[in-house]
Amino acid sequence: MNANDHIKTQQLQNADAARHLHPFADYSKKNEQTSRIIVKGEGIYVWDSEGKRFLDGMAGLWCTNVGYGRKRIADAVHQQMTQLCFYNTFFQTTHVPAIELAAKLVDISPDHFNHVFFTGSGSEGNDTVVRLVRHYWERKGQAQRQVIISRLNAYHGSTMAGASLGGWPSMHKQGGLPLPGIVHIGQPSYLEGGKGKTPEEFGLEAASWLEQKILELGAENVAAFIGEPVQGAGGVIVPPSTYWPEIQRICDKYEILLVADEVICGFGRIGHWFGSQHFGIKPDLITFAKGVTSGYIPLGGVLVGDRIATTLIEKGGEFNHGFTYSGHPVGCVAALENIRILEEEELIDQVRLNTGPYLQKKFQALADHPLVGNAEGIGFLGGMNLVRHKGATVHDNIPFDASQNVGMMCRLNMLDAGVIMRLMPGDRLLTSPPLTMTHADIDEMISMITSALDKTFDTLKQQKML
Numbered sequence: 001m002n003a004n005d006h007i008k009t010q011q012l013q014n015a016d017a018a019r020h021l022h023p024f025a026d027y028s029k030k031n032e033q034t035s036r037i038i039v040k041g042e043g044i045y046v047w048d049s050e051g052k053r054f055l056d057g058m059a060g061l062w063c064t065n066v067g068y069g070r071k072r073i074a075d076a077v078h079q080q081m082t083q084l085c086f087y088n089t090f091f092q093t094t095h096v097p098a099i100e101l102a103a104k105l106v107d108i109s110p111d112h113f114n115h116v117f118f119t120g121s122g123s124e125g126n127d128t129v130v131r132l133v134r135h136y137w138e139r140k141g142q143a144q145r146q147v148i149i150s151r152l153n154a155y156h157g158s159t160m161a162g163a164s165l166g167g168w169p170s171m172h173k174q175g176g177l178p179l180p181g182i183v184h185i186g187q188p189s190y191l192e193g194g195k196g197k198t199p200e201e202f203g204l205e206a207a208s209w210l211e212q213k214i215l216e217l218g219a220e221n222v223a224a225f226i227g228e229p230v231q232g233a234g235g236v237i238v239p240p241s242t243y244w245p246e247i248q249r250i251c252d253k254y255e256i257l258l259v260a261d262e263v264i265c266g267f268g269r270i271g272h273w274f275g276s277q278h279f280g281i282k283p284d285l286i287t288f289a290k291g292v293t294s295g296y297i298p299l300g301g302v303l304v305g306d307r308i309a310t311t312l313i314e315k316g317g318e319f320n321h322g323f324t325y326s327g328h329p330v331g332c333v334a335a336l337e338n339i340r341i342l343e344e345e346e347l348i349d350q351v352r353l354n355t356g357p358y359l360q361k362k363f364q365a366l367a368d369h370p371l372v373g374n375a376e377g378i379g380f381l382g383g384m385n386l387v388r389h390k391g392a393t394v395h396d397n398i399p400f401d402a403s404q405n406v407g408m409m410c411r412l413n414m415l416d417a418g419v420i421m422r423l424m425p426g427d428r429l430l431t432s433p434p435l436t437m438t439h440a441d442i443d444e445m446i447s448m449i450t451s452a453l454d455k456t457f458d459t460l461k462q463q464k465m466l
């Protein structure tokens with residue numbers, strides 16, 4: 001870092017604090033906390049305005065699956081912007097990028113997906129899900145089927161419908177949410193609810209909450225169940241293996257639509273095009289965003305399964321829904337190029353068969369560290385909890401007092417060590433790195449994490465906080 005960079009950084013930080021209202025931020029603190037300014041990305045690394053390099057263990061925000069700085073995506077975007085920067089897909093018009101991307105998505109998705117509805121983001125995708133699901137049942141002559149069942153601690157975005165489907169009380173409090181007809185059951189978190197049970201027993205129990213809720217509401221009133229195959233922003237919660245097959249059985253039994261929010265799990269993150277393929281389930285709708293373009297340009301959408309598409313095509317009636325940027329041509333070409341990279345570099349097979357298992361082996365071994373109570377994950381997702389005392393099982397671990405801010409201390413040590421992880425309440429740290437990581441990259445990341453854990457542990461010992 002040189003002095004000039006430092007002064008320039010401070011000026012930018014002050015300008016940012018003065019005018020920029022950040023997402024998910026407390027504005028009373030905006031003049032106390034300075035933001036890190038990221039200026040460059042290449043491969044799995046980003047650099048800040050003072051020249052410090054970080055290994056991006058969060059892939060931006062769960063999205064830069066093919067890594068930073070892909071010139072071929074930039075070239076495709078440049079070419080498209082020059083050729084046709086925008087046109088809408090309303091009023092019986094279309095354009096080649098939307099046609100090609102729809103065909104490609106149908107091609108890579110399970111056989112029963114033959115249609116796609118485009119949006120600009122994951123939240124808009126889930127808003128589309130709510131309207132599509134209710135439109136479907138109305139067209140089927142069962143308009144009373146209104147209720148959508150979701151889960152506590154789910155994350156489905158930040159629009160009114162997205163936040164309603166999500167299960168975060170902090171979001172529901174603001175804006176009078178959830179919307180009518182959206183209800184929540186418990187999440188399949190073994191750490192939270194599995195004490196005294198095997199993961200398999202707990203998975204069945206957590207799925208049974210869906211059946212209980214359906215019976216309580218009356219199956220004839222229930223439209224759909226929605227879930228992330230693996231909860232992402234809620235803390236990388238991998239359900240026990242028994243969970244999803246039982247959810248599928250229950251949805252089938254009561255003829256309830258199953259929606260997989262694949263905004264994080266899609267496009268290779270857990271070693272398949274879609275996370276639902278790993279769990280062997282057959283959703284009627286798939287929400288996608290993030291990894292579809294690796295974040296190079298915003299784009300999202302919903303894959304619409306035959307059960308719904310066929311009914312809507314047969315029964316007719318206008319679907320009064322859509323966005324100016326539904327199928328934005330520049331987003332579509334970015335997605336097409338991103339998908340070509342995933343295919344040509346066989347990144348999804350790598351994650352399933354090679355680098356994913358390697359990352360899991362190394363990441364889960366962090367649980368041997370005296371500060372780490374548990375470390376789990378799947379594919380290129382991982383989460384671990386820092387604990388004061390390790391018990392005989394994960395359910396006997398004793399956490400730190402929240403006021404000690406141990407997670408924050410550790411996260412700052414990680415940044416010092418050169419790696420970005422995300423911090424959750426309960427001193428839980430998450431990773432979701434670019435899918436391009438090699439074994440050597442994974443070793444580097446794990447060694448950075450380990451040195452940050454060691455430093456945190458030493459400080460805690462010195463300060464008698466353990």
Ligand SMILES: *Cc1c(COP(=O)(O)O)cnc(C)c1O
Binds near residue numbers: 124289
């Ligand atoms: C990020 C996310 C969303 C919201 O996507 P946006 O593009 O931020 O609107 C929805 N669902 C899941 C599972 C997500 O991780």
